[in-house]
Amino acid sequence: MKNEQGTILHVDNVTMRFGGVVAVNGANIRLRRGRLAGIIGPNGAGKTTMFNLISGVYTPVEGEIRFKDQAITGKSPDEITHLGISRTFQNIRLFEGLNVYDNVKMAASCRSEYSFLEAILGLPKVWKLEREVASEVEYYLDLVGLSGYEKVWPENLAYGLQRKLEIARALASKPELLLLDEPAAGLNPTEVQELMEIIRHIHKELDITILLIEHHMDMVMSICEELWVMNFGAVIANGDPESVQQDPEVLKAYLGS
Amino acid sequence: MSSYLTSVLIFTGINLIAVLGMFLLMGLTGLLSFGQVGFMAIGAYAAALGYTKFGLPFGIGLLIGIVISLLVGLVIGTVTLKLKNDYFALATYGFSEVIKNVLIYFSSFTGGSMGVFGIPASVTLPLVAVIFLVGLVITRNFKVTKLGRNSLAIRNDELAAQVMGINVFKHKLSVFLLSAVFGSVAGSLLAFATYYIEPNLFDWNRSISLIVIVFFGGINSLTGAVTAGLALTLLPEVLHFGAEWRMVIYTFIIIVTMIFRPTGLFGRWEISGRQMMDWFRNRGQRSAARGRG
Ligand SMILES: Nc1ncnc2c1ncn2[C@@H]1O[C@H](COP(=O)(O)OP(=O)(O)O)[C@@H](O)[C@H]1O
Numbered sequence: 001m002k003n004e005q006g007t008i009l010h011v012d013n014v015t016m017r018f019g020g021v022v023a024v025n026g027a028n029i030r031l032r033r034g035r036l037a038g039i040i041g042p043n044g045a046g047k048t049t050m051f052n053l054i055s056g057v058y059t060p061v062e063g064e065i066r067f068k069d070q071a072i073t074g075k076s077p078d079e080i081t082h083l084g085i086s087r088t089f090q091n092i093r094l095f096e097g098l099n100v101y102d103n104v105k106m107a108a109s110c111r112s113e114y115s116f117l118e119a120i121l122g123l124p125k126v127w128k129l130e131r132e133v134a135s136e137v138e139y140y141l142d143l144v145g146l147s148g149y150e151k152v153w154p155e156n157l158a159y160g161l162q163r164k165l166e167i168a169r170a171l172a173s174k175p176e177l178l179l180l181d182e183p184a185a186g187l188n189p190t191e192v193q194e195l196m197e198i199i200r201h202i203h204k205e206l207d208i209t210i211l212l213i214e215h216h217m218d219m220v221m222s223i224c225e226e227l228w229v230m231n232f233g234a235v236i237a238n239g240d241p242e243s244v245q246q247d248p249e250v251l252k253a254y255l256g257s
Numbered sequence: 258m259s260s261y262l263t264s265v266l267i268f269t270g271i272n273l274i275a276v277l278g279m280f281l282l283m284g285l286t287g288l289l290s291f292g293q294v295g296f297m298a299i300g301a302y303a304a305a306l307g308y309t310k311f312g313l314p315f316g317i318g319l320l321i322g323i324v325i326s327l328l329v330g331l332v333i334g335t336v337t338l339k340l341k342n343d344y345f346a347l348a349t350y351g352f353s354e355v356i357k358n359v360l361i362y363f364s365s366f367t368g369g370s371m372g373v374f375g376i377p378a379s380v381t382l383p384l385v386a387v388i389f390l391v392g393l394v395i396t397r398n399f400k401v402t403k404l405g406r407n408s409l410a411i412r413n414d415e416l417a418a419q420v421m422g423i424n425v426f427k428h429k430l431s432v433f434l435l436s437a438v439f440g441s442v443a444g445s446l447l448a449f450a451t452y453y454i455e456p457n458l459f460d461w462n463r464s465i466s467l468i469v470i471v472f473f474g475g476i477n478s479l480t481g482a483v484t485a486g487l488a489l490t491l492l493p494e495v496l497h498f499g500a501e502w503r504m505v506i507y508t509f510i511i512i513v514t515m516i517f518r519p520t521g522l523f524g525r526w527e528i529s530g531r532q533m534m535d536w537f538r539n540r541g542q543r544s545a546a547r548g549r550g
């Protein structure tokens with residue numbers, strides 16, 4: 001039975017320092033399975049660092065991170081991806097040596113069950129699995145509205161489309177938890193609206209948990225079911241968007257009083 | 258076919274096999290290695306000494322060379338592939354120099370700088386051609402499956418590649434070992450294509466020539482690497498360039514490529530079966546149309 005109410009991600013008292021900078025300071029997050037949730041906070045609050053910790057890019061100096069009740073602290077990013085967490089980057093990091101299609105296929109085929117030896121020998125099994133992956137790629141490209149761009153090089157895509165491609169690539173590794181780092185950054189208002197629709201649609205259609213970072217309050221308020229607010233590395237508030245918006249600590253952080 | 262031409266083609270084919278290994282490593286994966294010649298030396302000496310010391314046939318010597326290259330590659334790769342790519346390049350240079358010096362030092366077994374005499378030059382052009390074609394198919398399979406995508410992703414952005422689920426170290430090690438096998442096989446063939454090998458045959462500028470070929474032909478294009486391999490091995494032979502001019506010409510090629518065609522001569526272009534079919538079909542249609550008109 002699927003436990004809708006279960007907690008998929010535990011971040012327990014996690015701290016991260018870079019030299020003298022405390023980027024994340026004793027932060028706690030309990031994210032329920034199936035949520036579409038957000039982390040907000042001013043620039044430099046430690047949001048991206050939080051994603052880097054969850055996805056294994058950094059190992060916290062203190063605290064523990066658990067995914068599906070399994071400790072992932074200290075695991076490498078690729079191990080964590082195979083466990084079911086995938087992410088995008090605040091400053092887009094697409095593979096420029098691969099076209100749009102292969103960017104997504106690369107992520108999708110990471111789970112393909114064929115070995116190095118089977119691949120170079122070109123066994124029939126390899127081509128069969130490659131064909132299966134190909135149809136998945138089309139599905140994810142379609143999901144973000146990138147059908148028809150298969151042969152384009154990512155650096156030649158408009159900025160908004162690059163953001164969508166990163167989402168498609170992240171989805172192709174079949175995550176149970178998707179982390180989106182400022183997916184709306186650099187988009188115009190129409191594109192933001194469209195992106196919000198896509199994120200809502202993905203959330204419903206794929207039935208996954210989504211945690212996104214945004215510092216645009218309006219976007220977060222309208223699509224997130226739950227929010228964490230970070231400031232100076234600490235989580236200063238947590239709750240549904242309405243209550244968070246009225247939290248005095250949050251008002252102080254945002255208005256800088 | 259004249260015996261001169263046959264021997265030129267044999268050496269070109271052997272060089273192309275080594276090029277394939279360099280294409281996988283440096284072209285697709287972005288790992289600059291000066292160590293390919295070290296694996297060629299291992300393959301050459303395994304086959305040559307296997308024959309002269311133990312009377313082993315070529316095939317067995319070739320296999321022994323592969324096994325030794327894999328073991329050595331495993332050690333070298335494990336130690337160096339966690340380093341930054343620049344240090345990896347330096348370390349592979351050190352490795353090939355060490356191999357050369359080991360061959361010189363243990364002279365009672367290896368013949369030292371005198372080299373190994375009395376190898377039967379039994380490698381034929383068809384054998385080289387078949388092994389090259391097998392290597393070509395392997396390289397092509399590598400490029401079009403997830404192995405190729407993973408390599409390109411790593412070359413482009415190692416962190417993003419890892420975040421997208423690639424075990425970067427394991428993948429690099431696998432590619433390094435595969436390229437070591439290509440080097441070793443090329444070396445074994447080289448030994449049995451001549452009567453005599455010596456350590457200086459495996460000088461580091463042999464690695465450089467492989468690097469130049471892959472760089473010139475296009476790091477993304479197998480077609481380009483093979484074409485450049487053919488051209489840059491055959492041309493000096495045909496034009497009778499001395500070895501002393503080769504480095505000058507290579508340097509010139511690198512500079513001109515960097516200025517006018519930084520993605521290499523062939524860029525990302527690959528010849529494909531379908532393209533060729535289309536071309537022939539169109540031609541057929543055109544001539545049919547001419548026939549009617
Ligand atoms: N790799 C790093 N090295 C040094 N300092 C870092 C590093 N990553 C983040 N920081 C610092 O940590 C703090 C939080 O950064 P970040 O997590 O990017 O904030 P946000 O995403 O909320 O804007 C900032 O002061 C930033 O300069």
Ligand SMILES: [Mg+2]
Pocket residue numbers: 047048049090
């Ligand atoms: Mg950030």
